[in-house]
Amino acid sequence: MDADSEMQTVHRPLELDPKRAGRLERTPYGIIDIGSNSVRLVVYDQLGRAPLPRFNEKSLCRLGDGLAETGLIAADGYRRTVEAVRRFRAIADAMGVSRLDATATEAVRRAANGRKLVEAIREEAGIEVRILSGAEEARFATLGVISGFFRPDGVVGDMGGGSLEIAEALDDRVGEAWVSLPLGALPVESILQDRGNAKKRIDAILKESLPVSLARHTFFAVGGGWRTFAKAHMLANDAPVPVVHGYRIAAADARFFAKSVLRLSPAKIEALPGVSRRRARTFPAAAMMLDRVLKHLAPKHVVFSALGLREGWIYSQLETDERYLDPLVEGAQLIGLPAARVPDFATALVAWTAGLEKERTPAEMRLRVAICALSDIGWRDHPDIRAEESYRRVLQFPFIGLDHSERAFLAVAIHARYAGRLDAAYLSGALGLLSPPERRRAEILGRAILLGYRLSGGTPSVLVNSRLLVGPKRLRLEVGQAARVPDSEAVAERLSLLAAAMKVKSIEITQIETGHSLLKIRG
Template sequence: MEIKVLKNNQNLKLKPAKLAVIDIGSNSIRMLIYEDFNSSRVPFFNEKAVCELGKNLDKSRKLHKSGVDYAQKVLKRFSEILNVSKIVNLKIIATAVLREATDAKPFVEYVENLFKKKIEILSGEEEAICSAEGVKIGFDNVDGLVADLGGGSLELARVENGLITNKTSLPLGVLRLLNNPIVKKRNLSKYIKQLLRDEKWLSKKKFENLYLVGGTWRALFKLHLFQNKHPVHIIHQYSVNYETISSFVEKIASFNKAKLKTVEYISKSRTPYLPYSSIILDEIMKVTNPKNIICSISGIREGSLAKDYFKNIDNSQVFEKSLEYISKKRGDLGLTYKKYHEFIKPVFDGNEHFDEKLLNLACVLSHMDWGLGAFQKAELVFQETLNTPLLRLSHKERIQIALSCYWRYCSIKYNPKIEYLTFLNNNEIFSSKQVGAALRFAHSLTSISTIFLEEFKLYKRGNSVFLKIPAQHQEIISKQATKRFKALARELFLEPRVIYSNN
């Protein structure tokens, strides 16, 4: 089956976009497959192989022979997966190793013949742009420095108000440094300082955030996350302040080979690079002095797709499609979440502690009915929601939504583990309880039909919360619904009022 590339002028706004991207790097080759990139920027297939194509590249200027042999086997497997899966939309990108190797041509020809598709060999600046665009996919309101550390190079890009204002590429890849015949670990800091000093824009303005992209930094942050018993086991948007991470990277930078063998939680293929990635990060932080250091799983691959094919699709449209995508995945084929949202929304308008985005997601993610007991459902939906495959959620936002979904299934007198509550302030906890109580009440009205969510009205006036019921439906209100309405009013610190209407 012939692999085809998406055309840039294709109208993908309303069409599902099932596609794949292959990234040929200096250290590894990775393929991602997306079921519908318009609706979910999280791949359902994500496989990496460490081939080390760029091993000893600085010395030989050629591709590593054993790396080429292994890479060809890996790529043949990827080709078979695409054929079996009937994925015809493919993009192949390559970075420093194919830019610099003097004997890259035969390998490039092999890959292009295998997939019947041209490889896009990115320049250093194009890498920086794609990485920054990828981070913009994974975060709301990106502001700061994006740093993408690969096997052969380090890309840096400043993003201000969503725009890339500066960018550069430096020869600071971890595989390159590990095998560099001249630059050794003992003088690496001095070498990095000089390269960063030459980029004058780095020190001219302070950075609020430093976004880290790349497998070695993900491994470093995963290690920090587990060692510090962080309750949300998700690397994306794991954020640490400067003071906290500074001492950690200094410690990891000092590790020798014997000490690295004792490191737990991360892949052994990543451990040799940890000291190098730590030294690089330490020097970048010293120059840029960021307030927050944040890990991103979205980067060059996602950015290359978005930059070329999806740049004209606005964020609100992507968010709406992602809600529909998740609701259908959870069995809400009739998009019932929209009825829930419209019913409870008047009570939460203007709530700065649980905004519209979170309210929408709570309505979608709280939908679960597996025939289990209420408390079992509460525990399950909490974990499901906490780990939902969405990129643009901070860890605090995940906890807020998960708590509201938890209290949707059990009484607010119960609590999940206290370690989650410590991430929120009192107002955020109260708001999560209120949303949970509202969803719990709304569910009691839908035991017969969701049509009642359209005919009944819930709203606030003064110091009361009102439930407006058509007179012909007054017998529908059960004791359970009345009890839950009163519970919602208590959480809102309002008086419950019921109005029967003839129109």
């Protein structure tokens, strides 16, 4: 069996598991990333498939400053790094972190005193630092993209402070080809400051070291500089979903924006919305590299990833079975089920909504399962604001495993689940990301879930004793004796909302045991 066949036969479960979502034995996990520009601590709620950050802080130590000239990490950056790691260790201990890993990349790898720094950290903070090779950097950054998207296919570029790593993401594996180039933010910043043609110098390095055989239709952009680029582009273009992860634009648009950035003065760059003061200095370097890499590899689209080396490291620590859990479904149930009144009800909803429309792909099924997991997130809100508040939460929750159009689909469906109207003005941006069939499917799914809650009172035993039968011109709700409110106005009203979304005019409620008709409505 070849590799492609093996990937297709791997079991990728999409089932909800309330016990796993609500387990109490999860303990925080932390990782310290010692980069060429900054040192960062991220503490996650767990070491798992969809870890949620509990704490995220960085110290701008700029270990790579002057490294090319001296071959050494400067004394100031050296000392600040040790102090930052000591502080991060104290925070992690106070948070009860069960495991704290630490990795170091290009600057520590290249510096003559890099290993001395690692020794100092071990002595003063009690932390073992793993110095990653260029190959490991490329691999873990690509695993981060694999962990954060649904079966990605493309080339991953991770631009850090000291280097640029490029490798292939091929569904669930990292491709054989990879490169690590000395084109991180700090060295490119130096190139831009030198006299001469910076563009030609960078192009020459890419031509010599970056094989065009790595080119794919999609380029996944990883790293703080490129995340800032995405934020600035989103704000400049009034993007409807204000989330970097999964932001997708045409490569031509990315290059156009990059060139416009490179024409700005330092003062204007610092004033750009989305660009922090810390990032302003190296922002032109990020723009320049994105422009030149896209020119060299010529992809059709750029997708920005909030996940990279750290998340790839986490993904690599998981058991094989856990790696194949769906990241969106896992994240949705970790957020939705513990907050629900009856966590088991979401599982019943998954089965109850399965026959609404034919799902052609697992990608469509996973969206429905995630929506069922999130279907009770607004129950504590006032009824007047549930639809809008739930929509806005879902639109901006830190989910992974989805792009912006899929995020919009989830948010619109949850809005419909809370009886929200699709002509609400605040929906216009999200609806613009969906095709007419996708809008219709989101509304149908939301209205069906609304009906399911009203019919059963959020009780699984009542819901499983009912079913929806959908025909080309008829919608029939069959209920068992456990559902003793089928003729209520509230149920009929919500059934009518579902029928309207499905453009069905004939509605009927019947009793399963007797076949007796309890309600008929014909348009």
